[in-house]
Amino acid sequence: MDLSVRVININTEKKHPILKKCDILREYSEFVERVRTYRGSKNAIENAVKECIQKGILKDYLTRKSSEVINMLLDEYDYETDIEVQREEAKEEGREEGLLHAVRSLIASLKLPPEQVMEMLKIPLDERKKYMKMI
Numbered sequence: 001m002d003l004s005v006r007v008i009n010i011n012t013e014k015k016h017p018i019l020k021k022c023d024i025l026r027e028y029s030e031f032v033e034r035v036r037t038y039r040g041s042k043n044a045i046e047n048a049v050k051e052c053i054q055k056g057i058l059k060d061y062l063t064r065k066s067s068e069v070i071n072m073l074l075d076e077y078d079y080e081t082d083i084e085v086q087r088e089e090a091k092e093e094g095r096e097e098g099l100l101h102a103v104r105s106l107i108a109s110l111k112l113p114p115e116q117v118m119e120m121l122k123i124p125l126d127e128r129k130k131y132m133k134m135i
Contacts, residue, residue: 004126009089027058035073045073099123100134107135 008016010029019026031052038044049066053059062069099121106117114135118128 011089024058027052030057031062045070100131103131104135 008018010016010019010025012019012029012033019029031048034048034051034057035045038048041047049062049070051057053062053066102121103114103117103123106112106120107114110117112120114132115128118131123131
């Protein structure tokens with residue numbers, strides 16, 4: 001049995017279309033962004049929770065479960081892991097931008113169809129549709 005999983009980056013700066021369709025995911029993404037904004041300051045998670053409640057971000061849930069959320073994040077948060085995840089996300093973004101530039105350049109200079117260029121660059125089949133939209 002094979003399992004394919006599609007991972008979607010819901011960080012606010014990625015502006016994934018699903019965030020417009022699902023308020024809970026959008027609010028969760030905004031909450032995570034607030035936690036990152038306060039990172040390093042004293043009471044960072046508590047301040048992020050308070051701000052989100054004041055701004056109506058996950059307000060009902062955070063009002064009911066704020067202490068559980070705070071405790072969970074304090075127990076699970078690992079700065080080094082967070083930095084590593086951010087590095088990996090930046091690498092992936094750079095790889096995508098580089099490939100997109102290569103695809104566009106080869107299409108323009110060699111006058112080849114996008115599909116052939118992506119085959120030459122060995123872009124995985126499941127990623128080609130994404131690049132076709134960006135060309």
